[in-house]
Amino acid sequence: MYPPKHETYHYQPIAPPAIGVPVYPASMESVVPQAWSSGLCDCGNDCGTCCSTCLCPCITFGRIAEIVDQGTTSxxxxxxxxxxxxxxxxxxxxxxxxxxxxxxxxxxxxxxxxNDCIVHWCCQACALSQEYRELQNRGFDMSLGWQGNIARQPAVAMTAPPVQMGMMQ
Known part of the structure; x- marks a missing residue:
């Protein structure tokens, strides 16, 4: 049974997914800021990233930048x-x-x-480690880079809408 014609439906906007490539809603004003998936000083929970960031932060930063820039910068x-x-x-x-x-x-x-600049100025290694963990927690394999992460996502089948046949006058 179909609903009466006088009823209207209100569609709710779909929130962006929590993992993978960011999808932006039509209006950024409706977006509520989210908490980071890990704290700034949670470096001890990921000793590998913490140690590599302290020894060679340019590698950690390069991986973060490639993902954030969506592959436009290597x-x-x-x-x-x-x-x-x-x-x-x-x-x-x-x-x-x-x-x-x-x-x-x-x-x-x-x-x-x-402020972002104060975080990086005061504790560069902690900031980079937190950003690295954030991207990992959102489903990125940081060692693959942008193209590798895109390639491992399931392909979305692109289908054309059905063609409606009608009589031509």
Whole structure:
């Protein structure tokens, strides 16, 4: 039985998925900021990432940047720029805080515990480790890069809408 004609239906917008490639809703005003999947100082829960970030942060940053930039910048390029800034000026945190802001915007994450630049300036290794864990927790295999992660996602079948045949006048 069909509903009466006077009834109207209100469709609720679909929230972006929690994992994988970010999907943006039609209106960003309706997005409620989410908490990070791990804390800034949760480095002890992931000793491998923590140690590699402390020893060679340019690799961790390069992997984060490639995913956040959705493959437009390679891990090697971003890591090299980060490394040069680190060794020549010591101001690599300015570059990396921009990527934290991009990551937060893509996944609607809260700016916590303080401003992105302050987080990167005060504790660069913790900030990079948290961002790395966030992307991992959202389903990215950081060692594969952007193209590798896209290739491993299931293909979406593209089908044409059914053609309606009718009489032509």
């Amino acid at each position: 891990c090697a390029t971003s890591g090299a720029i980060y490394g040069l800034l680190m060794y020549l000026t010591g101001c690599q945190w300015i570059y990396s805080c921009a990527y934290r802001s991009k990551l937060r915007a893509q996944y609607s994450l809260v700016e916590d515990p303080c």
